[in-house]
Amino acid sequence: MNRTTGGRPVTPPKTVAPRPARRRGPRRHTRRDLAVLCVLLGLPVLLDLALVWGPTLASVALSFTTWDGVGDIRWAGLGNYADLFADYPRFWPAVRNNLLWLAALGLLATPFGLLLAVLIDRGVRFSRFYQSTLYMPVVLSLAVVGFIAQLILSRDQGALNALLGRQDNPVDWLGDPDLNIWMVLLAACWRHTGYVMILYLAGLKSVDPELKEAAAIDGANERQAFFRVVLPALRPVNVIVGVITVIEALRAFDIVYAVNKGRNGLELLSVLVTDNIIGEASRIGFGSAIAVVLLLVSLGFIITYLVQELRGEQRR
Amino acid sequence: MTVSAVRVRRPPRPGGPPGRRGRFGVHAFLLAVSLAFLAPLLLAVYASLRPYEETARDGYFSLPDRLSFDYYRQAFTDSGMGRHFLNSLLITVPGVLITLFLASFTAFAVARLRLRGSLVLLMVFTAGNLLPQQVIVTPLYALFNKVPLPYWMSDSLTLYDSLWAVLAVQVAFQLGFCVFVLANFMRTLPPEILEAAIVDGAGVWTRYRHVTLPLCRPALAALGTLQFTWMYNDFLWGLVFLSTGDKLPVTSALNNLRGQFFTDHNLLAAGSVLVALPTIVVFLLLQRHFIAGLTLGANKG
Numbered sequence: 001m002n003r004t005t006g007g008r009p010v011t012p013p014k015t016v017a018p019r020p021a022r023r024r025g026p027r028r029h030t031r032r033d034l035a036v037l038c039v040l041l042g043l044p045v046l047l048d049l050a051l052v053w054g055p056t057l058a059s060v061a062l063s064f065t066t067w068d069g070v071g072d073i074r075w076a077g078l079g080n081y082a083d084l085f086a087d088y089p090r091f092w093p094a095v096r097n098n099l100l101w102l103a104a105l106g107l108l109a110t111p112f113g114l115l116l117a118v119l120i121d122r123g124v125r126f127s128r129f130y131q132s133t134l135y136m137p138v139v140l141s142l143a144v145v146g147f148i149a150q151l152i153l154s155r156d157q158g159a160l161n162a163l164l165g166r167q168d169n170p171v172d173w174l175g176d177p178d179l180n181i182w183m184v185l186l187a188a189c190w191r192h193t194g195y196v197m198i199l200y201l202a203g204l205k206s207v208d209p210e211l212k213e214a215a216a217i218d219g220a221n222e223r224q225a226f227f228r229v230v231l232p233a234l235r236p237v238n239v240i241v242g243v244i245t246v247i248e249a250l251r252a253f254d255i256v257y258a259v260n261k262g263r264n265g266l267e268l269l270s271v272l273v274t275d276n277i278i279g280e281a282s283r284i285g286f287g288s289a290i291a292v293v294l295l296l297v298s299l300g301f302i303i304t305y306l307v308q309e310l311r312g313e314q315r316r
Numbered sequence: 317m318t319v320s321a322v323r324v325r326r327p328p329r330p331g332g333p334p335g336r337r338g339r340f341g342v343h344a345f346l347l348a349v350s351l352a353f354l355a356p357l358l359l360a361v362y363a364s365l366r367p368y369e370e371t372a373r374d375g376y377f378s379l380p381d382r383l384s385f386d387y388y389r390q391a392f393t394d395s396g397m398g399r400h401f402l403n404s405l406l407i408t409v410p411g412v413l414i415t416l417f418l419a420s421f422t423a424f425a426v427a428r429l430r431l432r433g434s435l436v437l438l439m440v441f442t443a444g445n446l447l448p449q450q451v452i453v454t455p456l457y458a459l460f461n462k463v464p465l466p467y468w469m470s471d472s473l474t475l476y477d478s479l480w481a482v483l484a485v486q487v488a489f490q491l492g493f494c495v496f497v498l499a500n501f502m503r504t505l506p507p508e509i510l511e512a513a514i515v516d517g518a519g520v521w522t523r524y525r526h527v528t529l530p531l532c533r534p535a536l537a538a539l540g541t542l543q544f545t546w547m548y549n550d551f552l553w554g555l556v557f558l559s560t561g562d563k564l565p566v567t568s569a570l571n572n573l574r575g576q577f578f579t580d581h582n583l584l585a586a587g588s589v590l591v592a593l594p595t596i597v598v599f600l601l602l603q604r605h606f607i608a609g610l611t612l613g614a615n616k617g
Contacts, residue, residue: 202611
């Protein structure tokens with residue numbers, strides 16, 4: 001192994017030099033171990049890089065081109081972005097709707113889910129029933145939720161118009177572009193509430209009851225104890241709920257697509273991306289620019305979250 | 317408004333025995349919310365059992381003349397839901413198994429082997445799962461169109477328009493979440509067990525397969541049930557990577573029940589109930605695992 005070339009002294013191969021062990025204990029991995037590691041660690045890493053991170057970077061690159069999916073890829077600089085912000089009539093409504101989605105999930109569904117979790121956690125009877133019922137919508141696909149929404153909200157035979165006695169003068173809940181986004185948001189909140197509730201329910205179970213007792217002894221009323229003691233103790237759950245809420249708001253797609261393919265008042269960034277890529281237009285460069293906008297917003301939250309995680313890691 | 321209603325009826329003292337009135341208020345509130353949450357589902361089931369003419373004439377809130385499973389039969393035969401259910405099964409079952417296998421090994425390597433850069437690895441997977449799906453759609457679409465497959469694997473001769481494409485994306489995308497959750501779980505296992513195995517001369521595979529994995533059974537069960545619903549419920553991947561209608565998974569195929577000019581809402585209701593049925597049944601049977609799955613990741617720290 002130790003071949004010399006031209007009489008020059010050869011620096012010993014790196015593997016020979018004993019590396020200071022980073023940790024006492026296990027001997028180095030055997031060849032078989034390395035093979036197992038290479039295959040079973042390599043495969044998922046490869047999959048993740050090839051099908052998630054690679055495409056993400058490619059999307060960023062494509063957003064600077066005018067590619068139609070077939071012809072040559074031509075560089076367009078910031079052209080797509082300029083078009084997007086200035087000339088694409090569906091863009092700003094979509095941004096607005098995504099923000100509304102975020103506000104609805106974050107300001108309505110999340111506190112409501114927390115309230116339900118707190119009530120159920122106080123040990124009422126039938127809590128299992130309540131818990132299952134409230135969580136049930138979460139296991140439905142958003143597409144199914146979209147169709148059920150139509151059943152209730154459609155103009156002519158919808159249940160809501162019947163309930164309100166408005167068959168003669170029906171409200172077009174899903175067709176009216178000023179109205180439909182609110183209806184769809186209601187359906188989205190229906191699902192999100194149960195999701196948030198379960199997360200908080202688990203979090204509440206893990207809060208040390210002594211904390212609450214101590215707060216009570218110190219003279220805190222129930223409300224103070226909750227906001228000053230319990231909620232701060234739930235910080236890891238709060239972080240998860242926050243991230244899930246933001247990501248769900250940005251990813252929202254299925255409901256509006258099931259209702260009317262995301263047109264006529266139900267525009268969302270995710271729908272615009274899909275339309276530009278698989279629609280008739282096939283403006284892939286342009287669609288990618290929209291995707292990158294979505295990505296940048298998400299990344300802000302992802303990075304915040306990862307920093308939190310990292311801090312937790314160091315404390316461990 | 318509901319918040320203040322509840323607050324008024326709250327038991328007077330924290331920690332003390334809650335008063336009867338407080339209990340009653342909480343129950344009334346929870347029951348009302350629960351019924352409101354169930355109502356849309358119950359309405360869908362009811363509508364699916366009645367002929368459309370009947371509800372068109374009398375509205376949804378009327379007593380039925382006739383209840384039947386006709387719409388379910390129709391949804392199954394006319395739109396070939398059976399075929400689509402099979403597609404979903406072909407994607408979901410291998411998808412869950414492969415994801416759990418690869419993710420559990422990755423998590424094992426990250427959490428239990430003390431390899432260099434394992435934290436970076438964990439971050440790469442976790443963050444990958446949080447990316448919006450639409451960001452990766454375009455390049456994947458182009459990529460899948462370029463990857464050739466032999467005829468026996470895909471009649472489109474490419475990865476595009478084959479169930480393999482959907483399966484691959486599902487696995488890749490869900491890996492992130494599973495690695496994150498399983499790594500967190502494995503960190504809670506006592507390190508002594510692993511050290512004992514090392515002293516006994518167990519290799520990496522043995523330490524993974526025979527020492528760590530059996531201890532992870534609760535986490536795997538929880539994740540498995542959760543992943544089942546997520547993969548089954550997925551709508552986008554099927555829509556984007558499959559162009560042949562026959563290959564669509566059942567969630568994406570629901571759209572087929574919608575007529576071009578006339579939509580029979582009761583038929584749609586039957587289709588929705590059919591599509592929702594597997595996840596609801598699985599949820600009710602495996603409730604404990606479901607909830608554990610969601611909270612395994614959330615409950616750490």
